[in-house]
Amino acid sequence: MGPPLMGPLLLTWALILHSGVTHGNDTPWRPCTDLLPQDLLRRVLPGDGGAVEGVRMVQTRGARGIRISGGQRSLSFPASQIFINCHSFPSEFSIVTTLNLPSANQQRDSEYVFTLLDEKKDRVLLGVSVARGDVHFLFWSGRGRRRVPFRGVALADGRWHTLVLAVSGHFATLTLDCGMPLELGHFATLTLDCGMPLELMLDGPFPSDLNTRGSHLFVGSRRRYKGLFSGLLRQLVLLPGSDATSRVCPSSVPSLAALSVPPSLLQLTPQGSSANQLPLYPYGKEYSNNHLPLYPYEAEVRVTEGLAPPCGDLEQGQLWVNTQQRGLYLCDGLLWLPMLQEHARLDYVEDHQHLHTRSKTFDTEVFLMPPLGLFLATAGRDSHTGSALYRWEEGEFRLFQNISTYEAQAWKYFTIGKRCFLVVANAGSEEGAGEEYSVIYKWSSSKQKFLRYQSLQTHTAQDWEAFSIQGEAFLAVANHRRADNNHNIESVIYKWNAGTRLFEVNQTLQTSGAYDWEFFSVGHYHFLAVANTFDGDTTHINSTLYVWVAGRFQLFQHITTFGATDWEMFAIGGRVFLAVANGELHASGSSEYSINSTIYELNMELQRFIRFQDILTHTAVDWEFFTVGTQSFLVVANSYNGTSYTLKSVIYRWQGSEGFVAAHELLTVGCRDWEFFHTSEGSFLVYASATSTLSKVFRLKTY
Numbered sequence: 001m002g003p004p005l006m007g008p009l010l011l012t013w014a015l016i017l018h019s020g021v022t023h024g025n026d027t028p029w030r031p032c033t034d035l036l037p038q039d040l041l042r043r044v045l046p047g048d049g050g051a052v053e054g055v056r057m058v059q060t061r062g063a064r065g066i067r068i069s070g071g072q073r074s075l076s077f078p079a080s081q082i083f084i085n086c087h088s089f090p091s092e093f094s095i096v097t098t099l100n101l102p103s104a105n106q107q108r109d110s111e112y113v114f115t116l117l118d119e120k121k122d123r124v125l126l127g128v129s130v131a132r133g134d135v136h137f138l139f140w141s142g143r144g145r146r147r148v149p150f151r152g153v154a155l156a157d158g159r160w161h162t163l164v165l166a167v168s169g170h171f172a173t174l175t176l177d178c179g180m181p182l183e184l185g186h187f188a189t190l191t192l193d194c195g196m197p198l199e200l201m202l203d204g205p206f207p208s209d210l211n212t213r214g215s216h217l218f219v220g221s222r223r224r225y226k227g228l229f230s231g232l233l234r235q236l237v238l239l240p241g242s243d244a245t246s247r248v249c250p251s252s253v254p255s256l257a258a259l260s261v262p263p264s265l266l267q268l269t270p271q272g273s274s275a276n277q278l279p280l281y282p283y284g285k286e287y288s289n290n291h292l293p294l295y296p297y298e299a300e301v302r303v304t305e306g307l308a309p310p311c312g313d314l315e316q317g318q319l320w321v322n323t324q325q326r327g328l329y330l331c332d333g334l335l336w337l338p339m340l341q342e343h344a345r346l347d348y349v350e351d352h353q354h355l356h357t358r359s360k361t362f363d364t365e366v367f368l369m370p371p372l373g374l375f376l377a378t379a380g381r382d383s384h385t386g387s388a389l390y391r392w393e394e395g396e397f398r399l400f401q402n403i404s405t406y407e408a409q410a411w412k413y414f415t416i417g418k419r420c421f422l423v424v425a426n427a428g429s430e431e432g433a434g435e436e437y438s439v440i441y442k443w444s445s446s447k448q449k450f451l452r453y454q455s456l457q458t459h460t461a462q463d464w465e466a467f468s469i470q471g472e473a474f475l476a477v478a479n480h481r482r483a484d485n486n487h488n489i490e491s492v493i494y495k496w497n498a499g500t501r502l503f504e505v506n507q508t509l510q511t512s513g514a515y516d517w518e519f520f521s522v523g524h525y526h527f528l529a530v531a532n533t534f535d536g537d538t539t540h541i542n543s544t545l546y547v548w549v550a551g552r553f554q555l556f557q558h559i560t561t562f563g564a565t566d567w568e569m570f571a572i573g574g575r576v577f578l579a580v581a582n583g584e585l586h587a588s589g590s591s592e593y594s595i596n597s598t599i600y601e602l603n604m605e606l607q608r609f610i611r612f613q614d615i616l617t618h619t620a621v622d623w624e625f626f627t628v629g630t631q632s633f634l635v636v637a638n639s640y641n642g643t644s645y646t647l648k649s650v651i652y653r654w655q656g657s658e659g660f661v662a663a664h665e666l667l668t669v670g671c672r673d674w675e676f677f678h679t680s681e682g683s684f685l686v687y688a689s690a691t692s693t694l695s696k697v698f699r700l701k702t703y
Helices: 040-044 103-107
Strands: 010-013 055-060 063-068 076-078 093-100 111-118 123-131 134-141 144-150 160-168 171-176 187-191 198-201 215-219 232-240 297-299 303-305 319-322 327-331 336-341 346-356 361-369 373-380 387-393 396-403 408-416 419-426 437-444 449-457 461-469 472-479 488-497 502-512 514-522 525-532 540-549 552-562 564-572 575-582 585-587 590-592 594-603 608-618 620-628 631-638 646-654 660-669 671-679 682-689 694-702
Touching (some): 040 076, 040 215, 040 232, 063 093, 093 111, 346 396, 361 671, 373 682, 396 449, 419 472, 449 502, 461 525, 472 502, 472 525, 502 525, 502 540, 502 552, 525 552, 525 575, 540 585, 552 575, 552 608, 564 631, 575 631, 620 671, 631 660, 646 671, 660 682
Parallel strands (some): 055 297, 303 319, 361 408
Antiparallel strands (some): 010 187, 055 063, 063 232, 093 160, 111 123, 123 134, 134 144, 160 171, 327 336, 361 373, 419 437, 472 488, 472 514, 488 502, 514 525, 525 540, 540 552, 564 575, 575 594, 575 620, 585 590, 594 608, 620 631, 631 646, 646 660, 682 694
16 A cells, blocks of 8 residues: 555564473484474365365465355364374474455454364364454463464555464564564564564463364364454465474565465466466366366455545555446556446536535535435534534435534544544634644444544644555644744644554644645655645745655655645546645735646656646635546635635636636635535535635536
8 A cells, every 4th residue: 555665564472481392211202293384274275176165266466365255164174184193282383374364354353364173172272363453372271271462463454464473492473574573581572663662571381282182273263153264365384393484584575475385376377387386177177178277266356336445556456336427447556447437528517505504614524424325514613603514315415413613624534444533623722721622523323423532732723634554544633823823833643543542643744824734645655745824924935745754754845835725636647736726925914815826747757746737716725626527627716806705716627738727617705615526416516605604515417
């Protein structure tokens, strides 16, 4: 999902272990099993490529694995097949596994990669499980079952990962994707993203006399359907007597580092390729026509419906069904490319709904919350009446919930897993309170409304931006000015702490009258643009673009703006654009309101945004990009021309080499914000009026 900036995760648990099993002097010592790699996955897959109950072969991200949907008994074998000389599990061993966990696993309880099960007592003697993206090492000791959690591993990202769990002497070491492990005696060490290690004291040793008599080894389960592994398995190897890390690492592809992979899961190769990469016959060679090898796997293709999902490395090759525009799209790793699409064209715009609000409105936020439907949040200027949430019913917005806010400037809807949130930017404070707080609200399924969840201190907050990078959730607030009227202050980026389930300060950035944040990604790179409005003297200042590097946002480019109030990023035909809304040119006590706003285009060679087109606007405070069929549009919120708030806001249509040209003019009053949305009834635009309690919904008529 991003550039390969994050180093491999390094995780180490140090365990106090007993010495190995002792033997009498008159009996020559023999290991319980051969000291060769024991390919556990290969033992449960037929050598001729035949079908296995409850097992499908899936290819994703350039490698094959098996997906298990049942047949737990067929994916097991007696432990005596590998422990041939005695019944004791070795006190020194390694487990090597390569797996791929879907993002949904972040919300799931324990799923078992493998278990060594005492079936008579229904007891897990040893195993590895994953739960909510974390890894758990399980084993049975005299004190009962032990579960050693490796938290914060974040395996559930839809990518392949190779884990090596090595137990030797006083240490047990877990290495992810060939990271260099750290070992500290008597302590558990967890290192994430090359950060400072966490040291945790363990409460007991690994047993040296683990008896495997009568046990079975289950791949992908603990015999039951509950806890069945939902991801893909490519490799599962037991190496008795030594640490396998040096045998699989270093690797040119650390996430697919291999000790022993079943031949059926290796890539098909052209005729005459090496014998260890065999073609596979899914129903047995004798049943294949003319003995031609068939592809025994299905390519993993996910189809997403609804609004446009992210399109990056993780989504490459996936499909999106745009139910709004009745089209099918393919992600190329950067953009959604149309495959099949009904091409509607914009004809004209008509009034659809007069939305009477309790207060003058600074912002609107339209969002879809399945299965409840489409909602509209309005940011009310008046602290006494607060803000409101509307729900789309029978072709119009109807009041759903009132929310107390204080000079609300903007709303932002976002999700973390299955949790739904709304955050408001409050520019004022509660009555009697000197400090200002913006508030995050969380959707309550039981009460069917948004409830107050977390308060964050802000300073005349104007905007929130929600985004995620490498599976981590962030919020950025645009702090405009402090109570002493100082505009040159820090805006804050918060990061979601999955442990506390709260947002915490992650980074601060110096801003000047910040008015808006815009997050966007181009390929592997993630950007954050701030619209700086005023530095205390003039609006003729730099707004700034930042790029995500090594876990932080760092300066990418300064762009001169004039009272910038909004950034809007959009892409057309593989070209990336960034439009700024310039609100006012103020210097030396005089102001100009009718000035140019500018569209910039990313120049890939120069690695900079360069000026593409200037458009005359009148105290522009918002741009909104939208498409109708194959047509692309920008609509500007013109709010004031120096004498009047009643102005024509303009819809511009993309005309290729001509840039954007005016196509439609809409009469607005104090227009502060535009939002585009689509329902089964068609496509719509809604604008917020900052000078009236009447906002308006327009319908886009197409042909």
